[in-house]
Amino acid sequence: MKVLVTGGGGFLGSVLVPLLLDAGHRVTVLDNFLYGQTPFLDRCGDANLEIIRDDVRHTWGLQRALADQDAIVPLAAIVGAPACSRDETAARTVNLDAIRQLMRFRSKDQFVVYPNSNSGYGFCPEGQSAHEDSPLRPLSLYAKLKVAAEADVLRGEHTVSLRFATLYGASPRMRRDLLVNDFTWRAVTDGWLLLYESVARRPILHVQDAAQAILWALEGLSESRLAHRVYNVAAETVTKRELCHAIHRQVPAFHWVEGVGHDPDRRDYGVDTSRILAEGWKPERTLEEGIGELLKAYVVLGGRRPHANA
Secondary structure, three states: OEEEEEOOOOOOHHHHHHHHHHOOOEEEEEEOOOOOOOOOHHHOOOOOEEEEEOOOOOHHHHHHHHOOOOEEEEOOOOOOHHHHHHOHHHHHHHHHHHHHHHHHHOOOOOEEEEEEEHHHHOEOOOOOEEOOOOOOOOOOHHHHHHHHHHHHHHOOOOEEEEEEOEEEOOOOOOOOOOHHHHHHHHHHHOOEEEEOOOOOEEEEEEHHHHHHHHHHHHHHHHOOOOOOEEEEEOOEEEEHHHHHHHHHHHOOOOEEEEOOOOOOOOOEOEEOOHHHHHOOOOOOOOHHHHHHHHHHHHHHOOOOOOOOOO
């Protein structure tokens, strides 16, 4: 297929695009490369890759990029609650208005795989997990905009939404602010952290598994199996305390102190992934493997693994 990936130079996109190319698809990346990242220099010789440097909010550039595409993966977004709070105008125009514009301009025959966040669930009662029909209780502007955009996408033909857990892992466009990535970075730099809401639950998913799920969804839409469906996509659910213990097993000098205050991010939920598992998709990477990968990546980025007796 010919696949347009907006925001293709981001954390997930820079993992997804090579995967699509290796699977034989022709890929157009539309990205403004806001952070100065250079993820595709080693793929510029691939005739199946086209790169358009533009902002997804620019009408002409978006219409040019949409021409002759078979499928669209709209990854362009201001990602995460803190980033959206810092610039609410950018968050609304990129995360919602640009999605609505894309849905107006796209052909009804073009497939759309919408990468949502399962942060829209907000919280679940202890011991319960959210399934795809559970009430949505978005707590942040980021989550509210993603919930609204998903509703607009699913009103279109040939669309599917993947509600991703919190992503982690190494990527050519690295992010250290994601939960697992952040805690691991603190382990190899500061060696400790102050932990709030230690028993709050978070579903997690390796970025490579997220990219594989998008490829799986594109194939399912092409076979008319997944249209208008919503899928929770996660590998496992951990509390923040359990995450600290997992990191400690690989970085024994890492320690944490549990505070009595509140984390501004009040999310606490697990998700039910039985729907996507029944369709044949399953994650391949474990948290233990992901932490080991991050420890190597952070050597490159200037971190270090503290000595066990430090």
